[in-house]
Amino acid sequence: MSDQIIYLDGRYVTRAEAKISVFDHAVLYGDGVFEGIRLYGGNVFRLEEHLERLWDSAHAIMLDIPMSRQEMAEAVCETCRRNELKDGYVRLVVTRGEGDLGLSPNLCPKAGVFIIAAKIRLYPEEYYENGLPIITAPTRRLPPDAFSPRIKSLNYLNNIVAKINAINGKVLEALMLNQDGFVVEATGDNVFLVKKGELITPPTWLGPLKGVTRDAVMELAADEGIMVREEPFTLYEVYTADEAFLTGTAAEVIAVSSVDGRRIGDGKPGAITRRLLTRFREIVTEQGVRI
Ligand code: PXG
DSSP, rough: OOOOEETTTEEEEEEETTTOTTTHHHHOOOOOEEEEEOOOETEEETHHHHHHHHHHHHHHOOOOSSSOHHHHHHHHHHHHHHOOOEEEEEEEEEEOBBBBBOGGGGGGGSSSEEEEEEEOSSHHHHHHHEEEEEEOOSOOOTTTTTSSSSBBBBBOOOHHHHHHHHTTTTTTTTEEEOOSSEEEEESSSSEEEEEEEEEEEEEESSOOOHHHHHHHHHHHOOOOOOOOOOOOOOOHHHOOEEEEEEETTTEEEEEEEETEEETTTTTTOHHHHHHHHHHHHHHHHHSSSEO
């Protein structure tokens, strides 16, 4: 997309002009936060929730976002409009800004903001029909007392190394465990199990990102009269689940067909997973902020 328009620090610029400094601490130290948001039929899905998480992430690392939430919401919509995008993906990034070398954020007087609106490639459709084989990554999820994985920061190397493990294992996704062997999430998705008609997902205190899609699926399940339990579980519960699926802005709801070579259920997307995916694809067109 050579004629793509990017929001950059209050201006709308071409892709070629959309450059940030090598002295931005986002580049030097991964110092910053981001959001990934979806646009469906001209509606931004759960924009308020994404902005709330962005502001919470920024607050946790003492990063002042140099605009109001209302201005940010407007910039997201305007970036979509300028790109004539109706269905796509919005990447919202707040960087610590430009500053001299050194870890101190005080070296950076003003945070940077950029917004990219683009198309996103989901997993190939065949995986939504047949389920996704995944593995467990040997890489443990960062413990919340080292750096809270609930902060959606520009430091994604913990997840990227796990993704490399997945790719090396010839699959597209990997589960990440915490130091006690409890399942936390996948590299860029939350995880759910179905057991005896109930949903189970790791509680947020264990460290998974509080996914916007996770929240939406929990609401949908409640509407459908499906009980949802937020409880820690191990790989044994995963291997013996009736169904398993992942949720995320990019992935939506995708069934897991096997984990570490163990077939999940009958190895095909289960009835509850399929129902939740159908309902999810309905609500994304019904809800959202009109650009
Ligand atoms: N866990 C992690 C670690 C994530 O990064 C999720 C769960 C799901 O959260 P949401 O709010 O999306 O339901 C994420 C989300 C990308 C990309 O560009 C990454 C995410 C979302 C969208 C795009 O790789 N991560």
